Amino acid sequence: MAEFLITTVGLPASLAWTVTAVVAAVLILNVIAGGALVFIWAERKIAGRIQDRLGPTRTGGKFGWLQSLADGIKLLAKEDLMPEGADGMLFRLAPYVSFCASFCAFIALPFAFDFVGQRLNVGVFFVVAVLGLEVFGVILAGYASASKWSLFGAMREAAQVVSYEVPLGMCVVVPVMLAGSMDLVTIAEKQAGWFTNWYLFHDPFTFVIFWVYVTCAVASVNRAPFDLAEAESELVAGFHTEYSGLRWSFFFMAEYGSMFLVSALAAVLFMGGWNGPIPVASLLGLSEGTGDTANYFTRLIGMVNLLGKATLGVLVMMWIRWTLPRLRIDQVMTTCLKYCTPIAAVMFLGAMLWQVALPGGLVPGMGRPAGEIREGWLPGPGGGAASASAPAIVVQVTP
């Protein structure tokens, strides 16, 4: 977008970059905030239906559309409390740390081929790294609240998130290995075409790894059945017991933002990202390179596609929450260390061996787009000089 501003509109370069950055940040903020608005309502409706009741039906018509808005107004109007023994600065800072970590990870998440805040070469790594920083907000909140329950909840959650980063990392490495790049845009682009190109169906090991990823992602964002940190029946509300009003809503937005993020990440890594089960854009004749408007509409369709997949993931997480009973802390740790990690390791090994033996996927050459993928991993300028001693790393997909 910045180049467009510089060439067409004629703005000076740094102003153009400023505008681009501000627009991107505002859009991402709206995704999180708007998403939270929708998901609050969806959660209450889904919870109600699963529990054989209706959920909100009064605010804003028969389906309670404005319930989220009413919740927001209520939270804004609440009294701002702080426990007397609490460490003031840390208490106030904690919600913002959590929210910043959740928000920063969206910078590297692509919504369509060119709709990405910052296209990082190490996109996957960055997203997983920043997601793990959310735990600081939780620990600070637990400590600074000067309350036993808050501290216990915070320590449990910190142990859980940090432990589940290990199998999560291993699960995330498998699509990176299949795509040959940590760039999220490249990984999604390699799955272009029909749904048979998705890494989910690439080989059985990746299929299992996807389900391990789902388990680890749900544990990472502290959703049920792994939500001991906020176990309502045991710890009142865990680490955010002493938070009310707007501060609590920041934790809430961070949680929903993280849920959306891991769902979108699953979609990009395993389910083709913005490339749908049906390649709508190319069927309509709107593929890349047929002009600016066609490009824009292709990407718009792709973005809607990705948002749909991510929303589906979030709804599935809500469904799981209201269906399964909560795990104890020792069961959580057992699941991580005795089940998820070994399974992820074995599946990673299997996917690696599959890639060596059958590089084309389940059925070699089944539906993979032929030709060179744009921006595969080539060495930088001057790589020709080194290629005599290095194996060729140009990615060529043979039909």
Place this chain on the structure above:
Amino acid sequence: MNPAFAVSVPLLGLISEPVSVAHYLVVGAILFVAGVACMAVKRNALGVLMGIELVLNGANVNFVAFASPYLQAEGGRSIGLDGQVFALFVILLAAAEAAVALAITLNFYNNHATVDIDRADDLKG
């Protein structure tokens, strides 16, 4: 002559210059000295550990600055990949060393009921 005064004047000059390797080296130096001061001053064992982390990060900033292609002037040479790999290994080894140091600290805490390193004088002659 006060050494701090002698370097603060060129430091202020640095702010107006475009960013170069020297800027990163200054940041690295400040982190390093803060780490050394932290190690020297703190009585809490975990405070000393934090000083060690700062020292290693100061060194990392130096490595990355020398390895950066952006800061490489015409005719100059950046050490390229070597600097980044070195910084990577420093991060790994710092994590390993922090784990062991923390295990030692917790053992000390369990045995002496304190983290005050001034009380670690059992071997004092």
Place this chain on the structure above:
Amino acid sequence: MNTLAGGLFAMFEPLVASGLALPLAGVNWHTFFFLVFAAVACGFAVAVVAADNVVRMALYLVLSLGATAGLFFLAGAEFVGAMQLMIYVGGTLVLLVFGVMLTAQAPFVSIKSTAGDRVLAGMVGAALLAVLLQAALSVPAWRKPGAGRVAEPAATPIGMALVGVRVDAPEAGAPAINRRPGYLLPFEIVSVHLLVVLVGAAYLARAKRRKTPRAIEVAASVEPAASVAEHAEIGRDRSRGSSVLAGGRS
């Protein structure tokens, strides 16, 4: 798209024409963000030294190292920056904060050192800083600004180098090096090192069965040291009027 362009043009053209946006137009964002990250990193590093409360020290350290990761990204070392965030901040510092929480009993949260120690450390620190700054500022080759090179993506060359194959080209002005060494041996050594550290730390931190109680248990039974939990209870008692958990008087 044309309406969007027209709208943007209409919005910004008067701003630029009237000169109000000139300060924005001239800002070198690279310098701006470098100054922001450097100020945060150095400022919070000094705050770590100056703070007394160990929990606040840990928070300041997290912020300082996070800003350092930002500096790494600015310098083009994206992989190292992401690694700093994941391993250093997200792993090592979480470990440190755990240690702080486990030992943050009321008498140990703020341990002050003697004034003599601090003066001595201050003098040594100032002298070391002067020496380092003098060295940093004295080489003219390091003061020249960058030549506007574009960074190549670093993840693949680093990965290949760790497996022993160097794919980054030798520099134009470098002496002819036919085959630069890869990093396979250090990679393997570090892997074994991490395994050893894992085993060693697990051994050091194992739960030991003792016949005589540990010093920490003796201390806890003899004198009710205000542990964090009890400190929390004291805090809860004081906040009884405002906390929802009160369940008593309110």
